[in-house]
Amino acid sequence: MADKDNGSKKVSRRKFLVKGGLGTIGVVAIGAYIFRNPIRRELLSFANSLEAPYVDNTDKPMVWFEVTTNNEILLHSPKMEMGQGTFTGIAQMAADELSVSMSQINVVHAASSTGNVDSFATGGSTSISGLWQPLRELAAMLRVMLIKEAARKMNVDSNQLTVEDGVISGNGKTLTYAQAAEGVENWEVPDVPDLKDIKEYKYIGRPVPRVDLDAKVYGDPIFGMDADMPGMLYGAVVRPSKIGSTFVSADISAAENMPGVVKIIVEDDFVGVVANSMIEAEHAKDAINVTWESFENLDTAAITKMMTVGNGNATTIQKNGAAFDEGDDFETLEFRSPIGAHAQIEPNGVVASVESDSATIKISTQVVSITRKEVAKRLGLDTEKVNIVPTYLGGGFGRRLHTPHAVQAAVMSKAVGKPVKYFFSRKEEFQHDMFRPPTHHIIKGKLNSEGLLDTLEHEFVSGDVATDSALIPNALTNFLGADVGAIRGGFIQYTAIPNFKTVYWHVELPFATSWWRSLGLLANTFAMESFIDEMALKANKNAVDFRLHQIGDEPIDKRLKNVIKAAAEKANYTEEVINGRAMGFAASIDANTPCAQVAEVSIVDNEIKVHKVTVAMDPGLAVNPDQIRAQCEGCVIMGMSAVLYEQMFVEDGELTPTIYGPYQMALMKNAPKEIDVVLLQGKDTPGAVGEPPLGPIGAAIANAVRRLTGQRLTELPLQLS
């Protein structure tokens, strides 16, 4: 590995175990080229489009639904609600196929004891698109089952029965779903019935209010942090400040006799304290003196050096044509993005209650089945004996795909024989995040005589994103050939260009990196769409026209063209600077959803001010247009926060800062006062929504700044010189 040789990374493998013991086996052969291998090609394109249908329990309506005595439907969702609005979308889908009103549907997180466990994760913008077909089928199956029971009880042929708002009627008689279900012990699961015509749907396609709106406005205790259990104690876990620390020994003598301390637990991989209150646990934790064997002192410069194209292993993930003559007169730009923190407001927290032969875990998690398996393994229990009770997530963004704290809480609970609640301090959240890895991009391009691109090359380097995670072990990287997360947004979308090539370099970082909402998309699109904009300027062409001329003719290309046109039209896109404001244009395709954005920007007190963002997106069929708009607004603001302000540093071996403020994020005053969203429907099924709008925002802002100031900003966060 090149980076090993240049001396920037003198570390032993053992130190990397800070990643949670997931192992770091295997490397990809240098120069691997995915498209020679048809299986890899298939897998990679699947992973990149991420529109896989949901596959767990899709033939078992009784695992998903409960009919309650007050004639309501309880929907046990295997997908977690973390703000993305999935609960509302699936309630709409279920209500329409079940023929009940929205107010009759109550969505709850499926406890793993119900059996409705998602074997993958909530993430990747797949929940609504993946459940679209199976959930409606399950609801339709339940409707058929209930009608059949009603027909028997009412002694009316089921063909004569109709349902409205959960009331079955026909031949002058009526029966509620609850009455139909009463006393039935053996249900016969029918074949999948025909689904309703989309025109019959009352809720799908409508901007119905979120189902969790009241709970979130009146302060109901719905989050992991709010979870309690009777007789509960409070835990805390000692964590090192330095990157790559391994545990050597702990002096617990001072902490043992502190007020409220119940027990101090020293395990091979962590030191925990259990006390009567959270504050007492925290104070005792501070009094435990742990000796760590720490990494050599790293700093940001060392990480940046490590993260440079040419280090690590290269994989060509896309190639067309052959004219890549390095001697040619290429335009070249380099881009960088920093380490990003999730910074979700609800810290990771968990309540665990371990009995002799079972365990119950209340937790905000995006990976119920993995949390369950990890706890079961550590406690030596059968997986079925561990019940994960998921709660609402106070922000997910990929942070809750890793839940080793569930295991630690379980170990502490077992040690004291009582339920234990434990959560991260904010400093621990910042230092022990699973960060968005920094990236470096080198992009080269050459124009032809008509002022269009003849050649375009993108080489970029990233740390682990999807691979080497709890979801996709590193071993699978060998098979996939590339990190399917890091390459999100890395593909060149202007496929009418005669010669283009994308090369992904993988470098292993000494701290844990993972999924950060939209994965590689944010940085990749920033780099690529900034470069395209520069080439448009060089060609003296309008940024919109320049893009439109180089897009291919596949269905996705047509959808991309449509969003580009729609955004430009809605924003009245112009290249002129008017009253000190300029517009910047950018577009991306992520998970098969194209999105284009226009940012309207000015410079106020030498700072970049974003006034308005116009978003045009084609997520396919819009189950809930209002919540899709909300996701666009949220992505614009989270994205501008990341590209204008956010940055983690490494100083003296510590990740820093460790608090909001120094970790600067967009506040109310920074958010654009106007966000105009145009939704297009270029396909008849729902697609990805929660991440694709994060793509264009970085380049849209940077391209506006270029037009205002002449400065081509190539590093995130964007800062004027």
Place this chain on the structure above:
Amino acid sequence: MKIKSIYIVLILSITGLLFALANTTKTATYELVDDQAQNANDDYNKMMDVLTHQRCMNCHPSDNIPKQGDDSHPHYFGMARGKNDHGFEATNCNTCHQSENNLNSGVPGAPHWALAPASMAWEGLTREEIAERLLDKNINGNRSHDELVKHMTEDDLVLWAWQPGVHANGEQRTVPPVSKEDFKKAVENWFANGAVIPSK
């Protein structure tokens, strides 16, 4: 190495000699006058060492933005003076700062926590200019010398500088380079000697 040791011994000897000379009894009258002036300057310098330290200066901004930390960065989240030196209408100093330091959160606190009034903006001024402002009754709240001494030696918010609590990361904040007792004495002496600004 040996040559270096010799130099060190030499330097120490000279320093010792100077201390010995400094401690010899003063005999001539003119020396006393000079000495008084020197003492007055010492008092002034001690006082100014404190007033220009970050613990004091951070809340005497010239741009209406409170500062934080030893690097005197602008207060995070856009907090500013507001209409009455207490921040904004609903989100003000007391939204986070109480009447004493908070050792759990690291948020500093003292009674009547607020910015010094805009007329007492010291940030960016020379010591002489600060002193002039301090003494100017038109802008110091019409305070006499006695009232100024009382304010500077007894006010809890002023004296907070020596009990500044911990940062968010749990580490102690730095304190001014002069002890609280020495500062009080210096202030009392300087005013007692007529509050003369040295360069004048």
Place this chain on the structure above:
Amino acid sequence: MKISLTVNGELKTVEIADENTPLLWVIRDTLDLKGTKFGCGKAACGACTLHVDGEAVRSCSYPVKFAEGKKVTTIEGLGDRENPHPVQQAWIEEIVPQCGYCQPGFMMATAALLNKVPKPTDEDIDKNIINVCRCGTYYRMRKAIHKAANLQLEKENNQSKEL
């Protein structure tokens, strides 16, 4: 030691070992009102904002001893489903929350703002509402704050007419 305070209109007396315990934990763990959130513990994010004698306070940085004899209002006491506060009403009408975790803090800060500045300008909002939201709901929040101001003024007008 014992500390007495009024929480959402009810007088509560709590026994507390450490009088410097943040009010947040007494509200959440002792009084079991979980609507007030823990975000950072450093008065930086605003998720723990509640009212003490009508003033917005970040309760993670407010020792419980200072609440003795005072009136504390949390999101649970701001309004309820039968009688929502204008801020809650506006939040519902604009469908503001996404993950929802930071929202009680924002609503409490907004309610405090409307008490001081009944008709806030965008600039008033920018200066006073400085909590942190990760989902990026600021755009809808701003609309909701203006709407809440109008709802509250309407409500006051109606009440004065009734009198």
